[in-house]
Amino acid sequence: MKRTTVLAAGAFLVGGVTYLAAEAIAAFGWTDRPYSYARNNISDLGIPDISPWHAVMNTGFVVDGTLFVLAGLGLSVLFEGRARWIVLGTSVVHGVGSIVVGLAHASVDGASAPHAAGAGMAIIGGNLVLLAAGRYGGRVGAPRWYTIGSAAAGVLGLAGLALFLGDTGILGGGTFERISVYTIIGWEIVTGATIFAQRRLTKSR
Template sequence: MRPIPPARAGALCWALAAPLFLAANLVTGLGWRHPPYSWATNNISDLGNVHCGVWDTTRPRYVCSPWHPIMNAGMLLTGALLAAGVLLTWRALGPGRLIRVARSLLLLAGVGFALAGVFPADADENWHFLAALLVLGAGPVGLTLAGLAPRAGAPGRLRLPTLAAGLLALTGAVLFVAQRDAGIGMGGMERVAALPYPIWACWIGITLFAAGGPARRIRRG
């Protein structure tokens, strides 16, 4: 059996990241009872908290996540898949300084997802804050820059959807930091900031994998 080329392996990593992350969110949320988990009210990190009790001085809420190991493992694996996807598809993302910066930021965002799983918010708040900064800062900016990349690389040939995902994530991150929920709750706004990257990675990973890697032409978005 011939080994999978690195770019296709990276594309597969990207394709798996979002389904894994969403599944961890859904399954872990099912373990909540009193109160039930809310995607609008609760932060993503609430699912990974290892202790039960009132949490967060800004928006005090009772957090109790009995199945937190599932979420923390899911966060760690999601971050590993996102980071591996960036590294293995490095050349497929194209040349130029702009795309190099975008790749580096997306790599850091993947590391942020992994750190959030290793350091739950109520176990090590400082490291978790760094993780959130990488996910909600480096991720949206990197995705936006990828959408501005030259058309020689995969993101450039899929420019409009990539740029739309980046701007959506960037808007969500700014509103989340400003504590503006726009009617969808702060948990909902955090997801607007955090989810576009893994969802975009899944979509572009499937596109690259189906195309057989960077050598074949990808239809423009």
């Protein structure tokens, strides 16, 4: 197993866990009123005027985005031709979008144009990475359960985004937004863990 692949796995794991930890800390420190994962948007945690731990959440966005770009670069070398550029391109779009979200936080009056653009890049780009993993993962030895799961998660994430933007009122807006984001975060962690597990299995043979 290439060293770049192992480093990519570590970046995915650290990035995903960092994001979840930053979100949990910022939500726990919410003092104005109880923070609701179902009703409140994720970006609310990064607004200085209403989130005491906004710096933690925004740092989580930036760290995860940066590590995702690096991980995508590390994994892209496993592929050839168009697949390589699709994996790398979608990873960069997601990572840069996440960084923009952290640097150009929203406000109580709504999301600024840079923040909205960054969020769109992060969510759409990230779920396209999942679809790419489902389409091309088998070429580099990924197990079938992983490729099917990646593709399914990507479809679910994009569906969650559509429902969030549609403001259907079926569930709280935060629920659908989190569906569109947690598919990516969950995939990061599963991908990192899967790579490490395969590496350990290979060494034991």
